[in-house]
């Protein structure tokens with residue numbers, strides 16, 4: 263299976279999840295501006311949406327959208343998410359929150375044409391959104407309960423943007439979670455393989 267990624271993007275959530283799940287994968291780096299892969303192929307032919315992540319299964323099936331890919335990794339490996347019960351939906355709930363309420367609010371920081379006002383508004387919103395994560399991490403060891411799940415993989419990516427890219431202050435439990443996750447072998451390996459450390 264191939265994971266189409268660009269370093270330090272949300273595709274790193276899938277990269278970490280694949281390592282945690284012990285699944286085999288091949289990384290294919292994507293140039294998001296040129297929409298080409300590292301071997302010069304047309305990325306739009308793989309994923310017409312033009313963004314990462316995408317995975318190509320061995321039978322040629324391509325799956326896109328982080329939520330779908332993370333769920334596929336969890337379901338295929340039987341790890342990183344409870345198999346059933348409310349715990350499973352807590353993971354989906356947390357992952358949706360991270361995608362819709364955290365990830366999307368980083369948009370003005372990635373957009374060179376965004377105004378300072380837009381960035382200020384996004385910073386305020388992120389502060390509010392991470393405050394809820396702070397409460398969740400005060401109640402539980404991981405963002406969706408008492409086990410490490412795909413939601414933590416995705417949360418790590420957004421925390422990494424906050425701390426290492428955009429200087430956005432994280433509340434204490436969130437920061438401690440970032441440091442704990444950053445010390446995991448899977449995260450270290452993903453960072454190395456993406457050329458970030």
Ligand SMILES: N[C@@H](CCC(=O)N[C@@H](CS)C(=O)NCC(=O)O)C(=O)O
Nearest residue numbers: 271272294312313314315327328329
């Ligand atoms: N809805 C997509 C969004 C993915 C996304 O925002 N990817 C970013 C990297 S974190 C990207 O590739 N941006 C480049 C672009 O949109 O051209 C998903 O959930 O997978």
